[in-house]
Amino acid sequence: MHEVSVADSLLKIAVDECRRSGYARINNVRVSIGKASGVMPEALLFAFDALKADTIASGAALTIEEVPVAGHCSACNSDFTTDESFVLCCPxxxxxxxxIHAGRELDIKDMEVD
Ligand SMILES: [Zn+2]
Incomplete structure (x- = not known):
């Protein structure tokens, strides 16, 4: 499952970042996930919960913000967003x-730490 490796790397980044800043516990991690990133939010939540157990993020909640796919068409010169997970032609x-200029992101937006 792709989401396990995504959750694993998100967790590693969050833990590293938290430690480097001198904090000992992660309470919340907020990520933005593009609809075209290929990551299923439910599967990512599940994987995150399974992996966080033995880390300083064991009590952390994962908050997922889904980013719609957005692009610009040079034929009709319009900006568009779509609920689809991929775009085959200008809607x-x-x-x-x-x-396409949005919808492929997979980033940690911010964290709450103690
Ligand atoms: Zn167009």
Missing amino acids: MCGSSSYS
Whole structure:
């Protein structure tokens, strides 16, 4: 399951960051996940909960913010967002002359630590 390795690296980053800042406990981790990132939020939550047990994040909650896929079409010059997880053509005009500028992210936004 892809989400296990994603949760594992998120957890490592969070723990490293927390330790480097001199804190001992992570209470909350907020991540933004693009709909086109290929990560299922439910599966990520499940994996995070399973992996956090023996870490300083054992009491941490994972808050997931889903980012919709957004792009710009150069054929009709419009910006668009979509609820789909991928884009095959511009939803406005059907052209394939578009670029995606949001929806692939997988980032830690912030954390609450003690
Ligand atoms: Zn278009």
